[in-house]
Amino acid sequence: MKSILNGRNPLFGVGLYNQRGITGLETAIVLIAFVVVAAVFAFAVITTGLFSSEKAAESASAGLGEASTTLTPKGAVVARANPALSSLSTVQFKMTNSGSAPVGLDPLSTLLTYTDTGNLVTLTRSASPTGIGETSPWWYSEWKLGTGNSLDSGEVVEITVGFFSTTDSGTTTSEGAVFSSTDTTLTVADGSVFAANDIIYLENEQMTITGIALNDLTVTRGDNGTTASAHADGLSIYDLDANQSISVPTNEPFKVELIPAQGAPFTVTRTSPVEITQIMDLG
Structure with a gap:
């Protein structure tokens, strides 16, 4: 009994007072270390997840931005043939955003x-809706809504898109007043530069000369789908070139x-191979 009280086990001969256990403080330190390590890993996982989500959101936004710039048709596509009905003259279409x-x-x-089957061309940007002075196929843009x-x-x-061009006739209108949208007699400064059946342009309107009396031209108004409109005096008159820059069969x-x-x-x-006769809505 005395040996036991003195810290010795009579069976094993080992002193109990020489055995050390884990104290409460040491246990707390170990637990705190585990908590800190777990927190670091959790922060890394959360940060990676947020970064991936942000990149995914950026990619989605970029996709939406690309999709939002899509051009869409507005109305019909209209093709016009030349007066001889031997070739396309223009193709017009509208777009919206x-x-x-x-x-x-x-x-x-x-x-x-x-x-097309015989042509592959890059169109030249014309400063005029009638392709004034252009020697190759051209295009022109006009804002119908917006600027x-x-x-x-x-x-x-x-x-x-135009396959024809116009040239300056060298003369001007000489009405002494506005040339109204219903007037069919056009007075010019020099009528000798024209001939019957000539096709002329006054601003955006196409006209055909059916008769000439000195400087007075008898004309048909608003030909080939153009609009008869009033024109100020002193404007340049343009001739439609007989030879187109390229020939495009109407079918x-x-x-x-x-x-x-x-x-x-x-x-x-x-x-569609349907032949275009003067003006045709291509749908």
């Missing part, structure tokens, strides 16, 4: 191409592709 981001249509950075060189949401632009399948500075291209395709 159904998204939220503007689509740049600056003439210097917008590319238009025309393709500027970018197509904002809801705005509408009309694109004209020719074709494709016009517009590639803006940013956003997806816009394509107009004609696959």
Whole structure:
């Protein structure tokens, strides 16, 4: 009994007072270490998850931005034949921006191409809706709703693709007043430069000369789908060139592709072989 009380086990001969256990303080330190390590790992996982979510959100936003710049057709595509009905004269179509981001249509950075079975050409940007002085196929843009060189949401632009050109006749109107939209006798400064059946342009209106009496031209108004309108006095008169820059049969399948500075291209395709007679809605 005395040996036990003195800290010795009579069976094993080992002193109990020499055995050390884990104290409460040491246990607390170990637990705190585990908690700290777990917190670090948890922070790393959460941070990685947030970073991945942010990148996913950025990718989704970029996709939405790209989709929002899509150009969509507005109304019909209209083709016009030349007076001899031997070739296409123009193709016109309207576009709108159904998204939220503007689509740049600056003439210097917008590319238009025309393709058919015999032609593949890059169109030249004309400063005139009648292709004045152009010697190759051209295009022209006119804002029907909105202004500027970018197509904002809801705005509408009309694109004209032309396969003809006009030249300055060298003379001007000489009415002494406004040439009204219903007047069929056009007085010019020099009528000798014209001949019967000549096709002329006064601003955006096409007319055909049916008779000449000195400087008075008898004309038909608003030919080939153009609009008869009033014109100020002293304007230059342009002749329609007899030879087109390229010949496009009126039953020719074709494709016009517009590639803006940013956003997806816009394509107009004609696959129907139905012959175009003067003016035709291609749908």
